Amino acid sequence: MKFATRSDLEEYIGSLKKQQQEQRVLVCMGTGCLAKGAEAVYRRFAEVLAREGLEVSLALEREDVTEQHFALCSTGCMGICETGPRVRVEPHGIQYLRVRPDDVEEIVEETLKKGNIVYRLVQSEVLPDGRVQHWPLIKDDPFYRKQVRLVLRNCGTIDPENLDEYLARDGYLALAKVLTEMTPEDVIGEIMKSGLRGRGGGGFPTGRKWQFARMVKADKKYVICNGDEGDPGAFMNRCLMEGDPHAVLEGLVIAGYAIGAQEGYIYVRAEYPLAVKRLRKAIQDAYQAGLLGENILGTGFCFDIRIKEGAGAFVCGEETALIASIEGKRGMPNPRPPYPAQKGLFGKPTVINNVETLANVPAIILYGAEWFRSFGTATSPGTKTFALTGKVKNTGLVEVPMGITLRELIFDVGGGIQNGKRFKAVQIGGPSGGCLPEAFLDLPVDYDSLCGAGAIMGSGGLVVLDEDTCIVEVARFFMSFTQSESCGKCVPCREGTKHMLNILQKIVDGKATLEDLALLEETALVVKDASLCGLGKTAPNPVLTTLRYFRDEYIDHVVHKVCPAQVCQAMREFWIDPEKCRTCGKCARVCPVSCISGRPKVPYVIDQAKCIKCGSCFEACPFDAIVIKWRRKGNA
């Protein structure tokens, strides 16, 4: 099917809507569920449905089907990846978790044929009074109740590898509207009015970015979709590219039209093979349908999209480094100005937008800026997707309106902390962001509030930390990440991150002094001020926020040599229980520093001053006579 005009497309979509099968079995095929065996579940469904004669294709005349006929559909991410593989039965909205191939017969028999719910497979929670609460329907599930799915509207609902599925949900109608009714200025005006801000983390108004590039006169311009989601702990963009690739493409073409570009690139990190595969398929299908390429929908507008795969460099998420990488060079950033909007890819004006920003665009065009502004706050309209992970009960992909509080996000959507532990902090914004303590739980999640607290919105990684997480160790972890990802071009970042990492290592090893702590803070401020690009400028954030909100914990490590979370290995002590010691001498033989002494019939003793806490003796002792004691304040 190739669409020659807008009315062709509209007619086809109209007919698709009439034919679309509503009775569906949706099997999540996101990376998370695939890792848990979703493919076998899907295959089993296909077998059983075929055997029972219940299977129909996704698009089929409705008269031919009975209530027992179902279409089988593999979708993108549904959200709570931890409970995968997930299966949803539509139109009832019944959701099943941890489905195994063996469960399929029962689901077909009970749910598809009789409309009953298989309770052992639904989301449930044991209430404090011992009763079990079930949430078989998606609309009742507390995980979804506070979510607003604009960007993820299709994710987990449609088959991402089937263009018809996207079209049936008004796909590419925004593009048709833009090309036939709106001038580029109209498009930019609408996006400006919507107040859409860059979802990659910085929060720069998207409309303004487009306007800058529009105003520059050049023979060639480019738009780039930044899918180099490198923050450890973030996977929102991956889910979006895997679950609804056409929305990203449509947004990119609209952006191209707005600024006057005819070529677009999607830069995807190498670690996301499934996203690349699905984007490639989507691009191929869009070309075949005449929604990409020459003379789109008969309007004379031409647009080409290419995929560029990254090769594993975090700094390439920075826009000037990303441009260098697309040009086939080392991904090192360049000073700005000139901004990419003036002089970007191959020296031409270039707009770079994040995956999520672009996926917002079609809906804004279709439903209007006013509609978009009805979500979120005045300065941060719309929604934001987050990858909710760490020590939270419901880990997975979520989308919430801006302005929701961290408490709602973590405790209502996320279901609170795992294993009844205490909340300690939330790390937001990845290696460029910060750790916020309990006092900030009622902070609204929007660009400006988070910035004020020393964190950043970031691209949407949200890692929840509980009382068993050592804040200093987390800061060291992020620093080791940025240090190894620093490209080495500018001195403050290259040397500064190395020094900060050394000091943090000294702290967790229990060898630091208060002078080290002061030096750490001073270095952090210099790196923040003097680095060339965003990576270096934000690298000290995890250190600075933890120093600001968890200074006591640093002091515990530095002065008292105590790790309250019992994580830092150097803060332990090994003792031999004289009652249990059979004086075999194994421990003394394995000790690499010969600090264990004793002789037959006399219990062995560890010299605490010499012990390096390696744990060799603990592993060697056949009688469990060696005990680990965590140092506490006061008994050091």
Add this chain to the structure above:
Amino acid sequence: MEKLEPEVALGRSFEKVNAILEKHGYDSTNLIAILQEIQEEYRYLPEEILTYVATALRVSPAYVYGVATFYAQFSLKPKGKHIIRVCDGTACHVKGSEKVLKAVREYLGLREGENTTPDLLFTVETVACIGACALAPVMAVDNEVFGPMDEERARQIIEEIEKRSEVS
């Protein structure tokens, strides 16, 4: 198990490099994709080939070498047949990825500084984030993601792959 003799491999499939270069139009802006495909073929980037690629693309060998050493994905040393990537992203880190890595390395008998087993069957790498944080801690073997991991499961997975390799 197939053995990798660089010299033999070079002589035999230089034409593959040519085909890759041809496919990318001898265009240096496609250098990263070219190197990715070469690495797919040889499992690493042999130095001789880097020089050859530089000549073919009319850029200096230093330029190609610079790109090859900049990106984490590229390796100038032979890699194993199976790449085990243990994720050490934030979510995996707070859920104990270090223990998984230690178990994997111990099981394969890798000494410090070593990432590839002497029989070239396995290479162990850490990555900053696979993007499957909800399953943390995770481990990927050749693009297949497994999680949540513990020491025991990690060992089992490698054992299974070892068995499969023996059969084939």
